[in-house]
Amino acid sequence: MAKKITLYALFAALAMIFGYIESLYSLSFIAPGIKLGLANSIVLLLLCGGDFKGALAVNTVRIILSALLFSTPFTLLFSLTAGIGSTVIMRLLSGRESVSVIGFSIAGAAAHNLLQLCVASAVFGSAVWYYTPFLMISALISGGVIGALSAVIVKKIKTNRYF
Amino acid sequence: MLRKGDIVIIAAVLVLAVFSAAFAFSGGGGETVTVKADNETVYTGSLYYDRTVKLAGNTVVIENGSVYVSDADCKNQICVNHSPITKKGESIICLPNKVIVEIE
Numbered sequence: 001m002a003k004k005i006t007l008y009a010l011f012a013a014l015a016m017i018f019g020y021i022e023s024l025y026s027l028s029f030i031a032p033g034i035k036l037g038l039a040n041s042i043v044l045l046l047l048c049g050g051d052f053k054g055a056l057a058v059n060t061v062r063i064i065l066s067a068l069l070f071s072t073p074f075t076l077l078f079s080l081t082a083g084i085g086s087t088v089i090m091r092l093l094s095g096r097e098s099v100s101v102i103g104f105s106i107a108g109a110a111a112h113n114l115l116q117l118c119v120a121s122a123v124f125g126s127a128v129w130y131y132t133p134f135l136m137i138s139a140l141i142s143g144g145v146i147g148a149l150s151a152v153i154v155k156k157i158k159t160n161r162y163f
Numbered sequence: 164m165l166r167k168g169d170i171v172i173i174a175a176v177l178v179l180a181v182f183s184a185a186f187a188f189s190g191g192g193g194e195t196v197t198v199k200a201d202n203e204t205v206y207t208g209s210l211y212y213d214r215t216v217k218l219a220g221n222t223v224v225i226e227n228g229s230v231y232v233s234d235a236d237c238k239n240q241i242c243v244n245h246s247p248i249t250k251k252g253e254s255i256i257c258l259p260n261k262v263i264v265e266i267e
């Protein structure tokens with residue numbers, strides 16, 4: 001148990017660092033809100049090990065702490081909804097034999113972006129749905145890249161019997 | 164490395180992207196341009212669909228997400244001199260011809 005908690009804490013810290021690095025190299029000039037989603041690789045890693053509770057816990061802790069440190073409580077509304085929602089979607093797909101980590105990474109990225117659009121349309125009005133095509137293409141690219149990256153990491157780490 | 168389910172997911176996201184793009188850039192939703200003459204709507208369409216609307220006394224041009232009146236047969240030419248409108252809620256009004264161009 002102690003080992004698990006330590007591991008989760010390390011993962012949450014690593015995910016926060018990923019999120020911070022990402023915020024330094026903002027991709028928002030392409031379209032508002034577009035990012036690579038490096039922190040999601042941690043969630044993917046835990047889901048690959050079949051640890052949904054761990055994935056949800058690490059992601060929620062990361063989102064809340066990042067919001068406290070780097071952004072405002074207002075953006076917490078966006079990131080928490082999207083973060084929890086996409087983790088659940090990825091959990092539902094990660095159990096399937098026919099879906100690899102690349103597949104559920106893309107599905108998670110798409111779900112994340114759609115959920116943020118839902119919150120944004122509730123706050124700013126329906127005009128935000130114009131971003132859907134950009135955000136879907138972005139989900140395809142960033143989800144694919146992060147998924148492929150995670151596939152490599154999972155391959156290397158499994159021999160260490162962490163999971 | 165890609166499995167069958169992955170292809171399905173990628174296809175689904177692509178379909179969603181294409182459909183939302185078609186919807187966003189065809190006047191299905193969001194900002195629409197409405198042209199009214201004498202309180203009757205004579206034209207509605209997407210702000211992002213370029214076209215020229217010819218009326219009895221005015222010519223309205225929708226171009227690259229902005230709307231302007233290029234021609235008017237009235238004396239004051241206020242609507243022609245009005246700078247192009249681009250945002251929701253903005254309007255150009257030609258009083259002599261009772262024409263209202265609005266972005267909604």
